[in-house]
Amino acid sequence: RINSDGKPAKFQPPPKPVIIDKQKQREERRFLSPEFIPPRGRTDPLKFYIERKDMIQRRKVFNIPEFYVGHILAVTTADPYANEKTNRFVGICIQRGGKGLGATFVLRNVIEDQGVEICYELYSPRIQAIEVLKLEKRLDDNLMYLRDALPEYSTFDMNMKPVSRLEHEEIPVNKLQVRMKPKPWSKRWERPKYNVKGIKFELPEKKMKEAQKWSRPWLEFDMLREYDTSKIEEKIWKEVSEELKK
Amino acid sequence: SITGACGAIQKLTRVRVVDNSSLGNTPYHRPPKCIHVYNKTGVGKVGDTILLAIKGEKKKALIVGHKMPGPTMTPRFDSNNVVLIEDNGNPIGTRIKTPIPYILRQREGEFSKVLAIARNFV
Numbered sequence: 001r002i003n004s005d006g007k008p009a010k011f012q013p014p015p016k017p018v019i020i021d022k023q024k025q026r027e028e029r030r031f032l033s034p035e036f037i038p039p040r041g042r043t044d045p046l047k048f049y050i051e052r053k054d055m056i057q058r059r060k061v062f063n064i065p066e067f068y069v070g071h072i073l074a075v076t077t078a079d080p081y082a083n084e085k086t087n088r089f090v091g092i093c094i095q096r097g098g099k100g101l102g103a104t105f106v107l108r109n110v111i112e113d114q115g116v117e118i119c120y121e122l123y124s125p126r127i128q129a130i131e132v133l134k135l136e137k138r139l140d141d142n143l144m145y146l147r148d149a150l151p152e153y154s155t156f157d158m159n160m161k162p163v164s165r166l167e168h169e170e171i172p173v174n175k176l177q178v179r180m181k182p183k184p185w186s187k188r189w190e191r192p193k194y195n196v197k198g199i200k201f202e203l204p205e206k207k208m209k210e211a212q213k214w215s216r217p218w219l220e221f222d223m224l225r226e227y228d229t230s231k232i233e234e235k236i237w238k239e240v241s242e243e244l245k246k
Numbered sequence: 247s248i249t250g251a252c253g254a255i256q257k258l259t260r261v262r263v264v265d266n267s268s269l270g271n272t273p274y275h276r277p278p279k280c281i282h283v284y285n286k287t288g289v290g291k292v293g294d295t296i297l298l299a300i301k302g303e304k305k306k307a308l309i310v311g312h313k314m315p316g317p318t319m320t321p322r323f324d325s326n327n328v329v330l331i332e333d334n335g336n337p338i339g340t341r342i343k344t345p346i347p348y349i350l351r352q353r354e355g356e357f358s359k360v361l362a363i364a365r366n367f368v
Binding site: 077079081082087089104111112113114115116117118119120121124126147 | 311315318319320321322323324325327343344345348349350351352366367368
């Protein structure tokens with residue numbers, strides 16, 4: 001090879017190809033639905049085992065997708081009093097409650113300036129389809145404060161198209177700080193008991209300091225309230241994944 | 247309305263009239279309040295008739311949604327909604343924009359005229 005000057009250029013080796021071994025790098029993302037984890041108590045584990053078998057049976061027939069609080073879902077239920085016997089509702093999931101077969105999730109939407117919330121049971125045979133329209137985790141576990149927030153944060157179009165998402169990627173966390181309607185609110189969200197991170201408090205400093213009077217910092221060190229679920233989760237995850245693969 | 251606590255509709259609850267009747271939409275210095283619930287218990291749920299005091303007059307109304315959570319799979323509204331009705335069951339307004347729960351269709355015989363003017367169902 002000759003340079004533009006006319007002198008022979010130094011030998012440059014070709015760039016080495018970078019091999020990304022996707023098989024190894026892809027860490028399996030496990031998601032165990034929170035209703036599988038048994039609550040803390042003195043009930044016989046046999047009861048939870050039987051419930052789990054029933055839950056897995058239902059999941060084999062009907063696909064319940066992975067979703068967290070803050071996702072936008074569209075649920076079609078069978079309704080004898082509706083046209084075409086099906087009822088479709090789109091909304092943001094504000095809360096997931098209950099354990100076992102009675103697990104529920106609440107969807108909220110604002111239709112024609114009227115806020116509507118519907119509490120659905122995950123394992124109810126009336127539900128015909130659950131579609132995840134938008135995957136988005138929020139800063140909190142419980143979005144009940146959306147009831148006192150401006151209605152624009154809870155409005156979602158009924159005919160929203162599902163947002164496409166690549167698999168094996170982290171679920172994005174939306175760090176949205178929600179603006180509230182003027183006080184009074186249904187609950188005093190500024191108090192540390194609710195531990196709300198997703199609100200933009202526009203209250204004076206004095207009120208925020210006064211709210212901290214109700215903080216109980218000794219609660220996190222209370223040993224009697226500890227409930228370590230890591231080992232229980234491992235066992236249940238193995239059980240559930242084995243059963244679902246069959 | 248300004249009530250904070252969740253509860254179904256009983257005497258003296260402030261209600262929100264949802265249809266487009268003149269009686270329901272003209273402003274008045276007092277909000278419409280419930281005076282009587284036509285029920286054995288004094289508590290009104292979706293589909294019950296109540297007596298309303300609006301603008302110094304007594305009018306019957308039908309409850310179409312309340313703030314209290316009901317059975318699962320039924321909608322819970324952010325305000326206590328009511329549709330003004332005559333004694334024979336005819337609605338006074340001509341259109342209802344706010345969503346109405348499908349459960350009212352169960353009693354199609356009594357509420358057929360109200361369901362006919364409703365636009366959205368939930």
